Amino acid sequence: MKRHILLITYLTCLALVISCSASNGGGGGNNGNNGNNGDDGELDTSFDNDGIFIFDSQNAPINDRFAEGRTLQEFQQIKDQKRNKLIDEMQQTGFNPILQKRINNLRNQFDDEGFAIAFDNVNDKIVVAGTSEDNNSINLVVIRLEDDGDLDQTFNNGAAVIFENAGGNTIAVELVQINGNQSVTVFGSVEDVNTNDVNFAIFNVDQNGANPQELVENTIDSDAVAGIALDAGGNAVVAFDDDADNDGNQDDIVVARFTAGTVNVDVTFNNNTGSTAILNSVPQNIGVNAAGDIFVCGTQGTNALIAKMDNGGVLDAGFDGANNGNGAVTFTLGAADSFQAINFDGNDPVVCGFTTNAGITTVLVAKFDDGDGDLVNNFGANNGSANFEVVVGSATNVGNAIFIDNNDLFVVGFSDDAGTNRGFIALLDDDGALQAGFGAGGFFISQDIGGAGSADEFFAITQDLDDNDILAIGTTGIAGQDDDLVVVKVSN
Numbered sequence: 001m002k003r004h005i006l007l008i009t010y011l012t013c014l015a016l017v018i019s020c021s022a023s024n025g026g027g028g029g030n031n032g033n034n035g036n037n038g039d040d041g042e043l044d045t046s047f048d049n050d051g052i053f054i055f056d057s058q059n060a061p062i063n064d065r066f067a068e069g070r071t072l073q074e075f076q077q078i079k080d081q082k083r084n085k086l087i088d089e090m091q092q093t094g095f096n097p098i099l100q101k102r103i104n105n106l107r108n109q110f111d112d113e114g115f116a117i118a119f120d121n122v123n124d125k126i127v128v129a130g131t132s133e134d135n136n137s138i139n140l141v142v143i144r145l146e147d148d149g150d151l152d153q154t155f156n157n158g159a160a161v162i163f164e165n166a167g168g169n170t171i172a173v174e175l176v177q178i179n180g181n182q183s184v185t186v187f188g189s190v191e192d193v194n195t196n197d198v199n200f201a202i203f204n205v206d207q208n209g210a211n212p213q214e215l216v217e218n219t220i221d222s223d224a225v226a227g228i229a230l231d232a233g234g235n236a237v238v239a240f241d242d243d244a245d246n247d248g249n250q251d252d253i254v255v256a257r258f259t260a261g262t263v264n265v266d267v268t269f270n271n272n273t274g275s276t277a278i279l280n281s282v283p284q285n286i287g288v289n290a291a292g293d294i295f296v297c298g299t300q301g302t303n304a305l306i307a308k309m310d311n312g313g314v315l316d317a318g319f320d321g322a323n324n325g326n327g328a329v330t331f332t333l334g335a336a337d338s339f340q341a342i343n344f345d346g347n348d349p350v351v352c353g354f355t356t357n358a359g360i361t362t363v364l365v366a367k368f369d370d371g372d373g374d375l376v377n378n379f380g381a382n383n384g385s386a387n388f389e390v391v392v393g394s395a396t397n398v399g400n401a402i403f404i405d406n407n408d409l410f411v412v413g414f415s416d417d418a419g420t421n422r423g424f425i426a427l428l429d430d431d432g433a434l435q436a437g438f439g440a441g442g443f444f445i446s447q448d449i450g451g452a453g454s455a456d457e458f459f460a461i462t463q464d465l466d467d468n469d470i471l472a473i474g475t476t477g478i479a480g481q482d483d484d485l486v487v488v489k490v491s492n
Contacts, residue, residue, distance in 0.1 A: 040437060040438045040439065040491055040492055041425075041427070041437075041438040041439025041440070041442075041443070041444045041490060041491065041492075042439065042444070042490065042491050043444075043488060043489065043490060043491075044467075044469050044489040044490060044491045046148060047148060047149040047469075047489035048148070048149030048150065048489075049149075051488055051489050051490070052449050052486065052487070052488050053145065053149050053486065053487040053488075054449075054450060054476065054484050054485070054486050055112055055114075055128075055141070055143060055160065055484060055485040055486075056112060056484045056485075057112050057132045057141070057160070057162075111131075111133045111475070111477070111482050111483040112130065112131070112132045112133070112141065112475070112482075112483060112484050112485040113130050113131050113459070113474070113475040113483060113485055114128050114129070114130035114459065114460070114473035114474055114475065114485040114486065114487060115129065115130050115131065115172075115173040115174070115459045115460055115473070116128070116129040116130070116173050116174065116175050116176040116186065116460050116473070117129075117176065117460050117461070117462050117471055117472075117473040117487065118176045118177060118178050118462060119178075119462050119463065119464055119465060119471065120178045120182065121465035121466065123182060124146065124147040124466060125144055125145065125146065125147070125152060125178070125182070126144070126145040126146075126147065126149075126464075126471065126487070127142065127143070127144050127145075127176055127178050127184055128142070128143050128144075128145070128176070128473055128485070128487055129141065129142050129143075129173045129176040129184075129186045130173055130473070130485050131171060131172065131173060132160075132162055132485075137164060137169060137170065138170040138171055138172075139162050139163055139164045139171055140162065140163040140171040140173060140186060140188065140203055141160050141161070141162050141485070142160065142161045142162075142163075142176075142184060142186060142203075142205060142209070143155075143160045143161075143485075144156075144184070144209065145487070147464065147466060149487075149489065154208065155207075155208060155209040156205075156208070156209030156210065157209075159209075161205055161209050161212070163203050163212060163214060169190055169191060169192055169193055170190070170191040170193065171188060171189070171190055171191075171201070171203075172188050172189045172190075172191070172198075172225065173186060173187075173188040174187050174188050174189070174225065174227060174228040175187040175188070175228045175229070175230070177230070181206075181207055182207035183204065183205065183206045183207050184204070184205050184207075184209075185202060185203070185204050185261075186202070186203040186204075187200075187201075187202055187203075187228045187230075187236055188201055188203070188225065188228070189201050189224075189225035190216050195221070196223075197221035197222070198221070198222050198223060198224050198225055198240075199216050199217050199218055199220065199221065199222070199225075200216075200217040200220065200225055200228075200236070200238050200240075200256075200258060200263060201214065201215060201216045201217065201263070202214070202215040202236075202261075202262075202263060203215075215262065215263045216263060217258065217263035217264075217265070219265060220240060220242070220254070220256060220265070220275070222240035222241060222242040222254065223240075223241045223242055223243070223251070224240070224241040225238060225239070225240055225241075226239045226240065226241050226253075226282075226283035226284055226285060226286070226298065227239040227283060227284065227285035227286035227287075227296070228286065229286045229287045229288045229294075230288065231257075231288045231292060231294075231311065232288075232292060233260055234260035234261065235257050235258060235259060235260045235266065236257070236258045236260075237255065237256075237257050237258075237286060237288055237294055238255070238256055238257070238258065238286070239253060239254075239255055239283040239284075239285065239286040239296050239298075240253070240254040240255070240256065240283070241253070241254075241282055241283055242254045244275075244277040244279060251280070251281065251282040252277055252278065252279045252280065252281060253277065253278040253279075253281045253282070253283040253296055253298065253307070254275050254276070254277050255275060255276045255277075255278075255283075255286065255294065255296055255309065255313065256269060256274060256275040256276075257269045257313060268312075269312065269313040270309075270312065270313035270314055271312070271313075271314060275313075276309055276313045276314070276315060278296070278305075278307050278315075278327075278328055280300060280301070281298055281299065281300040281305055281307075281328075282298045282299045282300075283296055283297070283298040284297055284298040284299070284338065284339060284340045284341070284353070285297055285298070285339075285340060285341045285342050286342070287342040287343060287344065287349065289344045289346075289347045289348075289349070289370060290344070290346070290347055291311075291347050291370070292310075292311035293308055293309065293310060293311060293316070293347070293370065294308070294309040294310070294311065294313065295307065295308050295309075295342055295349045295370075296309075296342075297339035297340070297341070297342045297349075297351050297353075298338065298339060299337070299338045299339070300328075300330050302332075302335065302336045302337070303330040303331060303332050303337055304330065304331040304332075304333075304337035304338050304339045304351075304353060304355075304364070304366075305328060305329065305330050305331070305339065306328070306329050306331070306339055306342070306349060306351060306368060306373075307319070307327050307328035307329070308327055308328075308349075308370070308373065309327065315327030315328070318371070318372060318373075319371075319372065319373035320372070320373035320374075329368065329373045331366060331375075331385075333355045333357075333364065333382065333385060333387065334355035334356050334357030334387075335356055335357050335358075336355070336356040337353070337354070337355045337356070337364060338353045338354055338355075338364075339351040339352070339353040339364075339366070340352060340353035340354070340398070340399060340400055340401075340413075341353070341399065341400060341401045341402050342402070343402045343403060343404045344370075344404065345367065345404055345409075345430065346370075347370040348367060348368060348369060348370045348376065349367070349368050349370060350365065350366070350367045350368075350402060350404060350409060351364075351365070351366050351367075351368075351402070352364065352365045352399035352400075352401070352402040352411045352413075353398070353399055354397065354398045354399065355387050359395065360389075360395050361395065361396045361397055361398065362387040362388055362389050362397050363387060363388055363389070363390065363397045363398065363399040363411060363413060363415075363426065364385060364386075364387045364399065365380065365385060365386050365387070365399065365402070365409070365411060365428065365432060366379070366380070366384055366385035366386075367379040367380070367384060367385070367432065368384075378431060379430075379431060379432040380431070380432030380433075381432070381433075385432070386428065386432040386433070388426075388434065389415065390413075390415035390422070390424045390426065390443055390445060391415040391416065391417040391422055391424075391445065394415045394416045394417060395416060396414075396415070396416040397413070397414075397415040397416070398413045398414055398415075399411045399412070399413040399426075400412055400413040400414070400457070400458065400459050400460075401413070401458070401459060401460050401461050402461075403461040403462060403463065403470075405463055405468070407429060407430040408427060408428075408429065408430075408435075408492075409427070409428040409429070409430070409432070410425060410426065410427055410428075410461055410470055411425070411426045411428065412424065412425050412426075412458035412459070412460070412461045412472045412474070413457070413458060414456065414457035414458070415445070420453065420454075420455050421455040421456060421457050422445050422446050422447070422455075422456055423445075423446040423449070423456035423457050423458040423472070423474055423476075423486075423488075424443050424444060424445050424446070424458070425439070425443065425444040425458065425461070425470055425472055425490055426442055426443050427439075427442055427443075427492075428442070438492075439490075444488075444490045446458075446476075446488070449476050449486060449488065450476030450477055450478060450484060450486060451476075451478050452478070453478055453479065454476045454477060454478050455476070455477055455478070455479070456474065456475070456476045456486065457474045457475055458472040458473065458474035458488075459473060459474045459475075460472070460473050460474075461473075463492075464489065468492050469489050469490060469491050469492050470489070470490045470492050471487060471488070471489050471490075472487070472488050472490070473485070473486070473487050474486055
């Protein structure tokens with residue numbers, strides 16, 4: 001593989017202001033299948049020569065990044081505080097593989113991770129967005145690739161674009177969009193390290209990777225932005241994790257809509273209240289189907305949860321109406337369940353995540369009727385859901401994202417392989433059954449894609465519409481070293 005250590009342009013952005021200016025700156029183990037023959041479920045070696053693109057910012061020019069913010073010691077104290085907060089949360093709620101991953105990540109200092117990916121089928125470009133961490137802040141990184149995995153030299157002269165926040169503030173990435181003129185918009189959030197408030201944010205660069213703009217909303221001060229989706233009008237619908245009822249000790253889901261291209265709250269949302277709350281629940285993601293209905297997924301206690309709102313933000317009482325769900329459905333398969341991501345088969349929501357039972361966490365996929373919220377009984381082996389391990393004998397398997405192409409369902413995530421995480425892409429048919437002809441028994445499983453013994457995880461997925469191959473983005477790293485952003489292309 002080629003490990004890309006790129007010239008980087010740093011765009012120093014002051015948090016909570018409108019503008020910014022440029023500165024100088026079933027397998028595993030022996031079932032891994034990083035093949036090169038182009039068969040379904042194998043790496044497409046026409047992409048960056050081996051099917052793998054890796055971005056490593058650690059040795060990129062640092063310039064005067066410390067002048068803006070905190071010392072290394074101060075930033076590490078902030079990370080330790082966040083880590084301890086997550087540990088306390090997991091002690092209260094029980095083991096959660098997602099929280100454990102976040103706890104582990106807070107130990108490192110130069111991680112690069114990819115969280116969003118989009119394909120421009122008109123111009124054959126791939127845009128990836130993620131985070132790049134230096135010693136005193138977590139920043140946004142945007143890279144544009146050619147269809148073959150080479151750096152696009154017309155985008156910032158082939159360099160990565162990094163939005164760097166002053167004062168150690170943290171940027172998170174949820175969604176990337178390629179606009180009609182090839183400009184790029186990234187949707188995410190900014191966390192103020194002094195207040196721990198997290199706000200919805202939009203980041204723009206033009207078609208050449210220049211003229212950066214950062215917009216940060218400052219009225220909804222949440223604990224986290226869990227997911228962002230765009231409706232047909234280009235409005236951003238955002239799921240926040242917040243204490244909506246001010247009881248001081250419960251997570252609540254808060255959904256708000258922002259006028260297209262802005263960070264202005266749509267005050268007409270949910271009968272002119274501006275937001276919709278689902279109490280005592282934790283959001284993980286959000287989606288909008290072709291009919292304009294809004295679905296948010298996550299957890300409520302130890303159960304998985306999915307809720308439906310109409311296009312005006314009003315909870316649909318008919319969704320799980322038979323059980324008086326008031327627009328929300330809770331789901332139980334194991335001792336603890338979570339829906340981490342959502343997509344749509346027609347208008348029906350399909351979710352993925354994990355279920356834990358008897359100490360074993362398996363990937364969970366479920367499909368619901370968008371009208372009444374009932375499980376679609378002919379989907380999966382569990383009358384509406386399917387669960388499976390990826391690496392044989394793995395105790396931890398989690399689905400992070402789901403992509404649907406006609407009758408094919410692709411799920412990406414990670415599976416523990418004797419203490420080393422393997423990124424995976426799973427292919428299921430429309431009935432929720434693994435397609436054995438894809439890779440090894442229905443899986444592409446990463447094997448040393450970042451070097452010998454690397455641990456990998458995929459967070460997002462899309463499709464190259466020219467050849468229908470699958471693009472997955474995430475992170476790869478070797479124990480004791482920092483993680484790198486990774487993109488793989490797998491034949492389909």
